[in-house]
Amino acid sequence: MTPFIAELIGTMLLILLGDGVVANVVLNDTKGNNGGWIVITTGWGLAVFVGVVVAGPYSGAHLNPAVTIALAMAGKFAWGGVLSYITAQMLGACLGAFLVWVMYFDHFQRTNKPDSVLAVFCTGPAVRNYISNISSEIIGAFVLIFTIFYISGAEITPSKTPVGLGSVGAVPVAFLVWVIGLSLGGTTGYAINPARDLGPRLMHAILPIKSKGSSDWSYSWIPIAGPVIGAAIAALLYMQFR
Secondary structure, three states, X not given: OOHHHHHHHHHHHHHHHHHHHHHHHHOOOOOOOOOOHHHHXXXXXXXXXXXXXXXXXXXXXXXXXXXXXXXXXXOOOOHHHHHHHHHHHHHHHHHHHHHHHHHOHHHHHOOOOHHXXXXXXXXXXXXXXXXXXHHHHHHHHHHHHHHHHHOOOOEEOOOOEEOOOXXXXXXXXXXXXXXXXXXXXXXXXXXXXXXXXXXHHHHHHHOOOOOOOOOOOOOOOHHHHHHHHHHHHHHHHHHHHO
């Protein structure tokens, strides 16, 4: 296991489970059809937990280009590794989306609404207003990244002895993504991760999915630029306060 492979597999699991819960809720004739927003946000939070558990020991489990860029800006990650991590994240996101299509193939066949099909793969605005939409993604990503900077390992004070939490250390990030979805996700679907949106959107465009419509490329820059801007603001603010 290398950092590259860890980021690829971790992001693949994140998208498989995250896009998978959306498929379970929005596609026709699934067991979870019409399960609602609570099911989707909970599934995404737990998807983050799984990805972080697997990748964390080997790569730090960025699983998100915005996280990688912010950590590099703050001097917590080498700039030389940024391209490798983002490449792995994009490949993992594409592979995860492909597996969702395989998993739910019969249900894609039974779903005749292009908007529902697209929603499985990528985010879209509840109200299309690019200024508001990118503001939502900036704010959501800022909360994600700024909080990540302040998540620390458990320790016994004052001796500073680490507590061996193991995989439980992934829980704070899972709760963080969950609350962002519950509180801030209603406007754009809280991509807060360029790879999470762009990789599956590419797969939507490529895969032979029945009843699919446009991949909505005119909107695709929002979930790329918004998270990167939010991450940069979080990194700059964190550097002022540390």
